[in-house]
Amino acid sequence: MTAPIPFTVIGGFLGAGKTTLLNRLLAGAEGRRLAVLVNDFGALDIDGELVAKHGGDTIALSNGCLCCTIGDSLVATLLALLERSDEFDHIVVEASGVADPGRIADLATLEARLHRDGVIVVVDADDVQRRAADRRVGDTVLRQLKAADLLVLNKIDLADDPSVVRTWLDGQSMAPVLEARHADVTLALVFGLDQHGVSQSDGNPKPFRSWSYSWPDPVDRSALLAMLDEVPSHVLRAKGIVRFADSADRRSIVHMVGRRVDISEDGSWPGDVESRLVLVGTGAMLHSFERE
Amino acid sequence: MSTVVYSARRIITMNPNLPFATHVAVRDGRILGAGPIESLKGWGKVEVDDRFADKVILPGFVEGHSHAYEGGVWKFPYVGYFDRTSPDGALARGLKSIDEVVAALQAYETKMPRDGSTLLAWGFDPIYFGGRRMNLADLDKVSAARPVVVLHSNFHVLNANTPVFAKAGITRHTNVHGVVKDEHGEPTGELQENTAKFMAYKAAGVELAAILSDDAATWGFAKVAQLAGVTTATDLHNTLPDSTVAAYLAASASVDFPLRLLPAFAAFSMPPDEGIARLKELAKKNNERLRFQLVKIITDGSIQGLSARMRWPGYYDGTPNGVWNVGPDEIDRLLLAYHRAGLQVHIHTNGDEASEVAIEAVERALAAAPRWDHRHTLQHAQMADAGQFRRLKALGMCANLFANHLFYWGDVHYAKTLGPERAERMDACGTALKLGVPLAIHCDAPVTPIGPLFTAWCAVNRLTASGRTLGEAEKISVADALHAITLGAAYTLKLDEELGSIDVGKRADFAILDDDPLAVPPEKLNDVGVWGTVLGGRVFEAPRV
Ligand SMILES: [Zn+2]
Numbered sequence A: 001m002t003a004p005i006p007f008t009v010i011g012g013f014l015g016a017g018k019t020t021l022l023n024r025l026l027a028g029a030e031g032r033r034l035a036v037l038v039n040d041f042g043a044l045d046i047d048g049e050l051v052a053k054h055g056g057d058t059i060a061l062s063n064g065c066l067c068c069t070i071g072d073s074l075v076a077t078l079l080a081l082l083e084r085s086d087e088f089d090h091i092v093v094e095a096s097g098v099a100d101p102g103r104i105a106d107l108a109t110l111e112a113r114l115h116r117d118g119v120i121v122v123v124d125a126d127d128v129q130r131r132a133a134d135r136r137v138g139d140t141v142l143r144q145l146k147a148a149d150l151l152v153l154n155k156i157d158l159a160d161d162p163s164v165v166r167t168w169l170d171g172q173s174m175a176p177v178l179e180a181r182h183a184d185v186t187l188a189l190v191f192g193l194d195q196h197g198v199s200q201s202d203g204n205p206k207p208f209r210s211w212s213y214s215w216p217d218p219v220d221r222s223a224l225l226a227m228l229d230e231v232p233s234h235v236l237r238a239k240g241i242v243r244f245a246d247s248a249d250r251r252s253i254v255h256m257v258g259r260r261v262d263i264s265e266d267g268s269w270p271g272d273v274e275s276r277l278v279l280v281g282t283g284a285m286l287h288s289f290e291r292e
Numbered sequence B: 001m002s003t004v005v006y007s008a009r010r011i012i013t014m015n016p017n018l019p020f021a022t023h024v025a026v027r028d029g030r031i032l033g034a035g036p037i038e039s040l041k042g043w044g045k046v047e048v049d050d051r052f053a054d055k056v057i058l059p060g061f062v063e064g065h066s067h068a069y070e071g072g073v074w075k076f077p078y079v080g081y082f083d084r085t086s087p088d089g090a091l092a093r094g095l096k097s098i099d100e101v102v103a104a105l106q107a108y109e110t111k112m113p114r115d116g117s118t119l120l121a122w123g124f125d126p127i128y129f130g131g132r133r134m135n136l137a138d139l140d141k142v143s144a145a146r147p148v149v150v151l152h153s154n155f156h157v158l159n160a161n162t163p164v165f166a167k168a169g170i171t172r173h174t175n176v177h178g179v180v181k182d183e184h185g186e187p188t189g190e191l192q193e194n195t196a197k198f199m200a201y202k203a204a205g206v207e208l209a210a211i212l213s214d215d216a217a218t219w220g221f222a223k224v225a226q227l228a229g230v231t232t233a234t235d236l237h238n239t240l241p242d243s244t245v246a247a248y249l250a251a252s253a254s255v256d257f258p259l260r261l262l263p264a265f266a267a268f269s270m271p272p273d274e275g276i277a278r279l280k281e282l283a284k285k286n287n288e289r290l291r292f293q294l295v296k297i298i299t300d301g302s303i304q305g306l307s308a309r310m311r312w313p314g315y316y317d318g319t320p321n322g323v324w325n326v327g328p329d330e331i332d333r334l335l336l337a338y339h340r341a342g343l344q345v346h347i348h349t350n351g352d353e354a355s356e357v358a359i360e361a362v363e364r365a366l367a368a369a370p371r372w373d374h375r376h377t378l379q380h381a382q383m384a385d386a387g388q389f390r391r392l393k394a395l396g397m398c399a400n401l402f403a404n405h406l407f408y409w410g411d412v413h414y415a416k417t418l419g420p421e422r423a424e425r426m427d428a429c430g431t432a433l434k435l436g437v438p439l440a441i442h443c444d445a446p447v448t449p450i451g452p453l454f455t456a457w458c459a460v461n462r463l464t465a466s467g468r469t470l471g472e473a474e475k476i477s478v479a480d481a482l483h484a485i486t487l488g489a490a491y492t493l494k495l496d497e498e499l500g501s502i503d504v505g506k507r508a509d510f511a512i513l514d515d516d517p518l519a520v521p522p523e524k525l526n527d528v529g530v531w532g533t534v535l536g537g538r539v540f541e542a543p544r545v
């Protein structure tokens, strides 16, 4: 069986900058063939330079990526896409402005051919608190924030006082926050583009860092989970291949996006190798975060 | 140019100048006149046809809110609680316990090819089984090898067997919204919402939507409508892919196709400028039995699905407010675009917050682009109160209320979702008429069966499945209910000048009934038999099975 395809959902209210983020991703996804499902018809506003040819509801892009509109049913479109899964390496869904992106990400949990990666919620720094207070859409906005694994606090330059909205956001969601203007985030980090999670800075505006750990002996599961639970807020992802003490003959894949940890087994432990874990994040070195 | 005069026990015309008649003359598919035979003879030579002499003739019924999927679902076995008529006229018996459902599926399963293909059934509704829910073990009795999927009547929930769960890897550790678990944390076999939809599509193959609207499904829908006396029906939400358009064009090209079909274009499926262009292009292909002219916007979910957008104080049992399928800003944008293009928009709103948002969107569209006689229609509007009906009236809007809900889900609304007071006034036909809002009533098939006489019975008697009367004050008369399923519904589709009553020059579309709906006791209205229909002067007798 081939490895499952990473599945990312971009959520966020109307006008937050989801399409801007998507266009950055499409332009910057070198060597990575993306399939993008756009739930918001008005938003299939793909950078003209990327467009190679039209074909029905699908637009093939010159960089090997593929865009389609979801039309009536995300489910039907996604299943049809999976029939041609050899044509891409990663699926990204742009949820509609009122959708709960967590519910969309659930589909990856139900589908063996998919691997649930992150729920990225884009937030308009200048507008989010007003939307959240609206009696008709406030609950929709708050549900989106709660569903996020990573929050992109966009249009930070337009916010009157960024610290106010940051503080407010911390009260709404556990997810780490990346500040951005025009959705200028470090793509590799947000989307986990490098499969092994290990890469040096890709030259984008905010360089990121990684810290790797290895253990020669089987690892205590609860100790590792506790360690991940306590990582500083600027650690955004973790990826590891670990031999747990409680299933020492199995190869366990540890995957963290934001504060959401998934552990799955994908085969038997390949003998005399060390368990490895890589954390990736922004900002300073992890002073206080000592190796286990 | 032949002229046929049909004699009848009674003709109920919906024409106030001549409310009742004994004869109706038909020429070139249109109504030449009604009245006593003497008054029709002046038109020249007529041929008198007495085959309806002991029948009662009404204008053909108009179903303002149904879906053509009703014709497609019959490719799969029906396992609902209530009796239901299939397109070939056969009665599918209601199944009164989970064991009966299992037994019926076992019998069906033995006739399926031994190729491991999925058994998909539909129409199941556990609310009538005293709290007992279907579980994995029930459906494992149908087959422990073949995937078995049972869709509930609302199409948003399903039950499956262990092979389906095993293949999807759903266990007690699966932390996904919509996987129902028991008190020990084990999955019960029930899946809801997106999760249910995903598994249903996987089980049935991704072509499910296509299967449900192909050529055979289109014919099936027309036939099941014909059996209920319907001559005009909507397919009230369709993205209209080329394959569906081709099926509709092919079916409606035949003079034997017994229905005038009005698909409503799903506004959310493409940008409005493209959608408007597409709809105008499709309208050029209109024929006598197919009319592209309607637009549909879906706003919220459903009340019983706990996804309706409600105003304060929300769900009676404290369930959080529902979800927007299309949010308020987008409703504004879509509505304004289609409104400016001169099209009529039908807006699905179940909860009263959704109705409020839709009403305000129409208000803003009218301020931005004043327009007369737009007839934008709220579909369902189940929780609309008197204030909202006053606004509908003031804005020139129509209401198509979901009267069948009173019977099928009224008890649930009373006890759980709305509570007594709002359940009593839901689907407020009485208020709508009192305030002069143009009114239609509907079935939303396949959610509930198509049958305007039953829908009228619901609006007249307001009885729930358990026999409770919901809202004495909102009952309407039989005459008003018959108007709502003929001329009233035609008005909401802008077809009232062409059909909906028996009047000179209109299309010769009739419902042929075995009894007089105005003479039977109102509580027996749903027992009135339908002999068949006449469409454009062609007679379509319902098959007797
Ligand atoms: Zn609806």
Ligand SMILES: [Zn+2]
Binding pocket: B065, B066, B067, B236, B237, B444
């Ligand atoms: Zn409907």
